[in-house]
Structure formats: C-alpha cells, structure tokens
Amino acid sequence: MMLIPCPHCGPRAHAEFTFDRPVEAITRPDETPDALVRNLFSRENPRGPSRELWRHTYGCRSWITLTRDTATHAITDVRPVGVGA
C-alpha cells in the first residue's frame, strides 16, 4: 500500500485516497469528439512517470495531482490541483 504525501495532511495511506484519472484525461466540455475519445479511451499506458489526478476522499477531500512511476510506484511532485504545472 502506497504512502501518499497529501499537500494538506502529510503522508497518508493509499487507502484514504481515490485515483481519479491521468491528468491528460481531464477533458473540457468544448473538446472535439475525436480529442475527447483519444484522451478518455485511447491514452498511452506508460511504463514510468505518470501524472495523475487523485482525491484525498477519506481525508481532507481535496483534489491533488501527483507523479507516480507506474513501474515502481515512486511518488514525486505532489501538489493541490490547479497549482503549478
């Protein structure tokens, strides 16, 4: 079980969080149907760093983005959603 450093609460167990989606799958209502399908359903499945949207559902309930290595589960660069890159 991973240990995720919530930017608001500090390191907490994975079980407190819910994975939502890779950041690239955050689609806007004005995206074309083709782009939408590509981002929602035809994404890359990288071995290595993956930028993801999570929610601290059973904690502070805030949305966060983090970079998780899909091969090692190493977690880096955690930040509140909408902050920075």
Place this chain on the structure above:
Amino acid sequence: MSGGQRLSTGGLIDRSQTLRFRFDGRDYTGHPGDTLASALLAGGVRVFGRSFKYHRTRGLLAAGVEEPSALVGAGEGGRFEPNTRATDLFLYDGLVAESQNRWPSLALDLGAVNQLIAPFIPAGFYYKTFLGPPSLWKLYEHVIRAAAGLGRPPHLPDPDRYERRAAFCDVLVVGAGPAGLSAALAAARSGARVALVDLDSQLGGSLLGDPAQIDGQPSKDWIAGVEAELRGLAVRILTRTTAIGYYDHDMVHLAERVTEPGALPGPDGIAQRMWRMRAGRVILAQGAIERPLPFEDNDRPGVMLSGAVRTYLERFGVAAGQRIVLATSSDDAYRTAIRLCDAGVRVEALLDGRPADGIDPALLRRARDRCPVETGVAPVRAVGPARGVTGLETRAAGGNVTYMADVVAVSGGLTPSVHLHMQAGGSLDWDEGQGIFTPKDPRQGQVSVGACAGRFRLAEALADAWRAGLVAAEATGHRPVADAPPRSEIWPFADQASAFVPAPGVNPKKVFVDPQNDVTLGDLDLAWREGYRSVEHMKRYTTLGMATDQGKTSNLMGLARLAQNEGRPAPQVGLTTFRPPFTPTTLGLWAGEDAGFHVTPLRRTPLYDLHAALDPPWQAVGYWRRPRAYLRSGETLATAALREARMVRTTVGITDVSTLGKFEVSGPDAAALLERVCATSVSKLAVGRGRYTFMLREDGLVNDDGTVWRLGEDRFLLTSSTGGADRMAGLISYVRNVLYPDLRVGAANVQEHYAAIAVAGPRARAVIAAVVEGMVPPRHMSLDRGVVAGVPVLVIAASYSGERAFEVYAPSHQAAAVWTALSDAAQAQDGGLYGLEALEILRVEKGHVETGGEIDGRTSAHDLRLEKMLNPRGGYMGQLAQQRRAFADPDRLQFVGLESLGGPIPEGSMLVERPGFAVQGHVTAAGLRVLEEGFIGLALLKGGRARLGDELLAWSPTRTASARVRVCEPHFHDPAGERYRD
C-alpha cells in the same frame, strides 16, 4: 525397531509438564515447547500423510514452515483448520489433529491406486483431458473432482475473532535469528523505534536448532540477554508472527498467530491478528531453507533434511531415528553428524557427494573422529517400503553400496529466503558454485542480512547485521552507537556445492522435486519436451511449486532442471514471481472484523426506526435499506404492493425517499455550475420553481437524473438518484474544483441532513393543506416553506408516481414527528404508507426512466426520449461527445413501452421474434396496470422509437417464461399530466 524417540536429556522443552493430544484418533503426549511434528516424531510416528496426486506415504521432511508434506487438519468444529503444517503448530493440551489425503485410513489408502496408474497421469494431465473429445472430459470430471482439493474446509462458522492493527516503526526487523537479533540490538541501542518479528514461538531462529557460543556464552543465554535488553529499549517484539507480504512504500503485512491452530483463544477471543506495519527501513533476516537431494524415492518417510534432524535433536530432544545415514553436498550436514554422534545417536555414515579435495581437511577430520565419512558418493535410491526407509543405496567409484538406516538425512545446500526482498521489487545475483540466488539492488527500504543474504557463517552474519542495524537507525534520524557487534566462535565451514543433478542412471520419473504436488524430474523433462520452455509455463503445466508450500524446498531444483535441459545458466531461464503470502494464511486473517453484520456498512434513513417497528421486508439499495411494502396480515408482498399502489392512485400514500441524493449549490455562479453538471437548462428557472433534470457522462451517455430547484436567486437544491448519489457528489466536486476552480460557488452534499417524505395521490394536496401550518400547497413543480408539528419543512411539488405529489424535506433529527403527522393525516384521508415495490409499480405505469434500469450506462438522452430537454445553449458535460457517430446509429437500444397480449411479462427477459431468434432488446422493468386490467413493461429495443405497434416475444429461457408483447409509447398512465393539476 525404527523411528524417532525422545532422548532422556536435552532440548528446549519443558519436561516437567506433559501435554496430551490426539492424532488420527490415537492418544499421544508431548511437552510445552514441542511442535506437533516433534511430539509425533518422539512418539515413533513416521507416516504423517499421503501425497496429493499419487497418495504416496509421506513423513516429515523439515522442522520449519517450509515443510511440504506433513500437513494436518487441526481443531474441531468451527475452529478446524485444514492444511496446516505439523512443524508450525506448537503443541497444546487437548489438541486434536488428523492427517490428510487418506481414505479410509493412513495405513490403507484406496487412492494410492493412483500410483499404479502414474504413467497415465503425467504432467499437464488436466490440460490434456481438455484437449480430448468433450465426452471424454465428462468421464474424467467425476474422478478429478472427487480427487481434487487439499484437506477439507470446516463445516461450521468460525467462532473466534480476528483483528487488524496498523502500526509504525523506524526499523522493522524480520526474523529473530542471530542476524535479526544483532540488527535489532544495533538499531534499538541507537535510539530507533524498532519492531522485531519472528514466526517462531521464541527468539533465536537457527540458534534454537544449532546452538553456538556468542560473546563468550551459550547462545541460549545470549538470546535471553538480548531479548531482555530489547524489551528494556521498548522494542516491539512479536513472536508467532510471520511477515507474509512486503508491499509498496515499506508496508509489511504481519500475520500474528495469537492462538495456535484449532486452539481455544484467550478471554479476548482473538485467534489471529493482522498487522499492517509501515516501516522507515526494513531489515530482512529471514534465514535460509535447506534443499533436498535428487534420488529415487526421495519422498519416502524417513528422508529428512539434515538441518531438520539437527533441530529435532537440539531443540526438541528427539532422535529422528535409530540409525541415521547422511547424504550431503554441503558442510552443514557435518554439524548434524557431529551433534548426533555426540548425543549418542548411531550415524551409519556421512556421505558427501563432493570429491575429497573439495572439502576442508579439518572438517573431514572432525567428522571422521566420530563416524565413517565417504566422499564422492552420490545417493541413488531410498530403500524400503511405503511405511518408511530402511536404507539408502549409493553409487561410488567402486560400485553401488546400500547403507541400512531408518532416517536418511539429506542436505543439498541452503537456499537464502529472498521472498520479501523480491516482493519489495528487488533483484538477484546468481552464484553458480553454491547454487544460490542472493539479493541485490533493493528498491525500497529493505536490506537483507545473514543467511538470507547468502552469509552462512555465523560470525559474518552477526557483524553484517549489526552494521545494517546502525545504518537503518541513521537513515531514520538516529545517531548510531559505537559499540562492537556480537562475536561468535569461529566455525569456518559453510561451503556448499549445488547438487541438482542426480547420479547417472537414476530414473528421473522416480525423483520427486515437489513432494506436495507430486512433481518429479520426469514431469519437468516431459514438460520441456512438450515445449514448455518458460519457467512460468513449466510451473503452471507441471504445478511445480504451486502447492501450499509454494515450492520453498523445490523451486530451485525445478529451475535448475529447466536450465539444464535448456543448456543455459539458471538466471537466464528466469525465476517465477515471489508472491505474498510467504506462508498460507486463513481467510479469517484477511476478513478481520469485517465478518457477518460488519461485512458492509448499514446506512439508516432518519426514519429507519419507525419502519423497523413495522417489521417490513427490506430491500438493500446500496448500503441503504428501504421497506419493500408494509404488509397487513394475510398479505403477500405482491398483494400488499398492489394494494399500496392502488391506494396512491385513489387516495393518498406516503413513503420515505430520504435516500435520494441532495446537494445544495449556492453562490453567484451557482446556475453556471449546474448548467455544466446538468444537461438541462437551469439558469432560466424562476425562484421557487423546479424541474426534472439529468446529467451526462463525459462520453455523452446519461449518468443520472433528478430534479433541480431554485431556492433563491443564488441558491439551488439538486436531487439525484439513490444509487447515483455518491457518484454525483464526486462529479460535482470534480466539475467545481478541477474543471472550473474559478467559479464563485459552493456545493454541499446535504443527503443526510434532510429526511425526505413523498406524499402522493389525489388527496395529497388535502394532506399537505391539513398538516403544514399556514401553507397553500404549491402547484406542481413549485416549492414553499412551512412548519409541521413545530418542525420547519421545505415542501416541493414533484411527482414520481404520476399523481399529484409533494416531497416534504425536514431536518433529519426532527423528521420522525413530521412522518407521524403526515402518516396520521394520510390515514384520515383513507390513505397510508407505501413501500419500494408500489413505488416501482407506479413509476413503470407512468413510464419514468430509472437509474440502474433504463439509465444503464449505455443509453443516450435520445435513446431515453429526453433529447428535447437538452440545454440548447450547450456547455454541459458530455455535450459534444453526443456527436460521436455511434449516437446516430438507428439500431441503438431505445426506450419503449410494452403491452402484454397475455400474462405477466418476465422481467429481464429478451425481446425476440421467436424463441432462438436474434435478440433485439430486453425488458428493463415489468409491471401491471394499477387500476385496470393488463400487464405492461418498459424495455430497451433496437431502433425502438420507430417500432411502435410491432409484436415481439418477451422470452426468458432461464425462467421458462414468456409473453407476447406489443411495442407502445412508454406512458400508460395520464400521458398528458392532467392529474398534476388541482
């Protein structure tokens, strides 16, 4: 005379006390400190069970958790635990245990006939039966099913408790052998918060079966001293606790046996405890497991690992046999031979497969002072009947020689236990000479020390582990102490040679590699010839290492055989995955407290107790529970539901709809947020008015539906379906916080803040007028506020049933009084309560779509006839996705009504022209006319909107029910909505 016996002295058992137990119906005795295995061995038992496939007799191979053969069922009734290892069960008074895989008895086993047909059940036998004609499989199936399975499950519920605990530490030390103790001591003295766990009942690990001198004292005293010091340093010491899995970010699962298998727990009733330990650093000191040697009939009772023979002697004071012959390829067996001789046990010979020049002369001399030692001698065959060996046939330069013995102690060298290191994502080095994999490149906070790192010499292990303890303490923010590590006597002999290849001429079909699954070298060769070249394929095809011991003593031998057949070095052939758990666990350990009532949470509506007092049949809706109907005496569920539905159509009924999702959205941009979440127009809604709404998913399909109400200029109430409430809460938060963080709006989930009570029927208006003080009942799709029984309420006029109806929202903690007032008023109007079944009958007749029914995650707004309500200004989630080509397919499943031309329409049935024809759709809900005659239904039908008047068959072959139906508009009751007007 053959078999084991208890020596008059020695061992770590408490001879002052006697424990009584039963095994296979016979009475035995033992002492505290015994395992079931050691007590039975002392009682002269040689045969512990029969093997899985061929039902060959099997005895003890090992003394620890790696034991593949001596599996027993322990305990009685609900406490019965199958497949537990006799070597991993500490004796208690009153233990009842039984052997496995024997019928009718261990001595006479009819399944043993499998041995005779062994040539016909080769590797991959099951798979091969699948390749034959199906008729043949039907023949095999009965035989296979009868023979399959290991042990038998208990028949009664487990009466004991299982507990889960979370814990944290700086340094977790797995294994309390010499290396683990040394590491724990170094880390604890440096100030780190240390946890030390060991699967054994006491600390000491290999020292318990292989005593030594450490720091000038006998290891027994050294262990006691270290334990006392560790306890003084507040180290958390957990015995009978197995580190079963190493997961991400240094999370280690620890399975603690609070109570021995089958035993009555203490006053707290806890049988086992699962620890979830999050560690800063993990020191792995799991030790090593000895390997057997390959020779014919090497699975006979009496063939034991050399280290196990030594453990039974030193720890339990049991001589495993009367005449022991040892066969080895490692120095370790010399220690066994010497100890046996010194204890007065007769050692026939020590047979070393290695040439004399490969063995330290000093070691040879020490052994030869005590017993005959031959070098360059390979074991060929265990001699003796099924009940146990009588000797060992060997081959040397001069020819074959048979040594008489009742125990053949074997040592093919040690295999480091790298399980947790590999679970943590580490990699391995291969040492061809010793035939061992050793850990390298840890990926998490793990470090391996002692024998599990391939350091078999005690002095080295102590010193290495000490350093690792200091490093771990420093890494977790502590200053390492400057003390010197523990020192041991110098026993410099710890060489071993790999011994995976049997002597020339040995029949590989008789050499067992995995005794628990009856896999021989011949099976591995056959699998290879049939093309199973990948180690993962070979494993699955032959079932090597797939038994409950997960191949602890056998995997490496199998891997070596594959490498040999392939002509490649072992590491290139690859390793199978080391999966948790390290040893088998009971299901109760994983279930923990989540059993029975606690399997799922129960969500109660604020009116739950009022319903429960009427003892209605309940319907589980997610975690909620809702009354299906309020039965009167003599009524069935169906007749009660119909009575309630007729009551709503003719007078008035009230029902609890508190489970609906409810969200309050407020702020200057409240309408803007809702117009992104909902697919319908919201901003044009007048204050005090509401409307039906629905939401789309990002892919354009309908997500959920509900109603939206404008409470004030900047304030809205949004409702959603019961099942969709949690999903909608997530969606609103996502749209608000991720997509449009700049909107000036707040959204609160108020689902449990308010109870909601629906009042429906021609006399609903009269009920509201009578009960809500000072209120003119609002017209349809309007709202107003008032007071009921002193409780402030919000009344919205909305209908699900198709009648004039209201929903009364009251604060949860005050809702009971409101319910009672409404219920009394309804009864005064010849009405009453109705439940979920009536609600469904009413909504089907009205033709409302339902989330989970027609809104099934595959239907679009157009499919559900909702497209006219879509917000023409767009901008909502899922809008553009509706332009995808598939949305215009004329063959999409579309929402229609069905009129039966005969009897009831089977719910869930398929729509076909005739039985066996192509499926054109399915019935999503079935019902009947409430006040008139006739059966009706709702359905999703291919191109349904253009097929009004078509006749089809609603066919349910699984229920052998069907009905002829005619496709119609899905509105059977008051299609114009005239009943909503006063």
